[in-house]
Structure formats: structure tokens, C-alpha cells
């Protein structure tokens with residue numbers, strides 16, 4: 584609760600001046616129209632506000648008020664089936680609050696909303712590697728079922744990949760979809776990720792042992 588008011592207070596006092604617009608002339612996305620994101624500075628602490636226009640959607644910073652739409656879209660067994668078990672199911676308001684608290688307090692900011700209009704309808708996020716893997720990160724994403732099939736996840740993944748490569752100093756971004764997750768594999772391939780191999784019997788979901796595919800986007 585304290586953290587919630589602290590973040591709102593600081594977000595309200597943000598200096599709206601444009602501080603930094605990185606010039607990424609050629610994004611990995613190719614189709615990402617405007618790789619424009621704004622970073623604003625708070626008087627008291629640095630708070631970045633990311634907003635990337637991907638035409639069919641936006642990839643933007645999370646807001647505390649997104650909790651309700653997270654629950655509406657994330658509380659879906661079909662989404663949970665494609666993800667690790669740490670993604671809650673059923674997905675409750677308290678799960679959304681916990682997630683937002685964590686996302687908003689993590690620096691650098693690595694978890695973003697996929698927004699349709701202004702509504703958060705999904706998520707794309709990174710787990711940054713450490714030590715000898717510090718130039719590598721894993722990407723994960725999900726999208727509300729009502730939004731599936733319109734190229735939204737692909738657009739968001741392309742934009743987020745371009746942003747992550749430029750912002751975190753990465754050479755490699757990888758993903759590990761279940762081999763049976765054809766939609767996610769298609770999204771990765773459309774976004775320019777390349778299959779590096781199959782991790783046989785590397786996961787267990789709902790008691791079923793599954794193969795996972797390793798996909799990566801590598802900046803040479």
C-alpha cells in the first residue's frame with residue numbers, strides 16, 4: 584500500500600519534458616513504424632515512461648490502474664497453458680496488484696503492457712541474464728484471448744525486442760515456447776527469431792512432459 588502511494592505520488596510529480604529519444608533508425612522490427620519512446624525524469628527519482636507505437640498496439644509502461652484489465656485478460660486457462668506455472672491461475676486482483684508492484688519497482692524497467700487503445704490487453708517482458716550471460720535476456724509474452732489473431736503479439740514482440748536490444752545493451756534475446764504452442768512459435772518466427780534447437784522433455788505442465796523449442800534473435 585505504501586509503495587502504491589509512493590509510486591503514484593512520484594508519477595504525479597513527473598517532469599513531462601522529453602529527456603531522451605534514442606535514435607534507432609533501423610529497428611529489428613523492420614515494420615515498427617515509430618520506435619519512439621519517451622523517458623521522463625521525476626524530481627525525486629528516475630521514472631521512465633516507455634511508449635512504443637506498433638501500429639496495431641502500443642508497448643507501454645505499466646500503470647497501477649491496469650490491474651483490473653490484467654485480471655480480465657489474464658484469468659484464462661488457455662493463456663496459463665502456454666506459460667510457466669509461476670503465472671497464476673486463476674488470476675486474481677491480488678495477483679495483479681503484486682505483479683504491478685514488482686513491475687513498477689524494478690529498475691531497469693523490464694516488463695511492459697501491450698495496450699490496445701489505452702487498455703492493457705497483454706504483457707511482454709524480459710529476464711535479464713547475469714554474469715557471463717549479461718548480454719542475453721529471455722523474453723516472455725501473453726495476450727488476452729479476445730485480441731488473438733490480429734498480429735498484435737507479433738508487433739509487440741518486434742517492438743519490445745528492438746527496445747530491449749537498444750536499451751539493455753543486449754546481443755541476444757531468446758524464448759522457450761512449448762513445442763506444441765504453434766501460435767507462439769509462429770509469432771517468434773514472424774518477429775525474426777530463429778530456431779536453435781529442441782530441448783527434449785525439458786518441461787512439465789499439468790503432469791505432461793513437454794519438449795520446448797529454443798528460439799533466439801541475435802544481433803551480430
Ligand SMILES: CC(C)(COP(=O)(O)OP(=O)(O)OC[C@H]1O[C@@H](n2cnc3c(N)ncnc32)[C@H](O)[C@@H]1OP(=O)(O)O)[C@@H](O)C(=O)NCCC(=O)NCCS
Nearest residue numbers: 662665725726731732733734735736737760765766767769
Ligand atoms: C501466443 C500468443 C501471444 C499469440 O498472440 P496473437 O496476437 O494471436 O499472435 P499473432 O496474431 O501476432 O500471430 C499468431 C500467428 O499464429 C498462428 N496460429 C495461431 N494458432 C495457431 C495454431 N494452432 N497452429 C498454427 N498457427 C497458429 C496465426 O495464424 C498467426 O500466424 P499468421 O499471421 O501467419 O496467420 C497468444 O496466443 C497467447 O497469449 N497465448 C498464451 C500465452 C503464450 O503462449 N505465450 C507465449 C509463451 S512462449
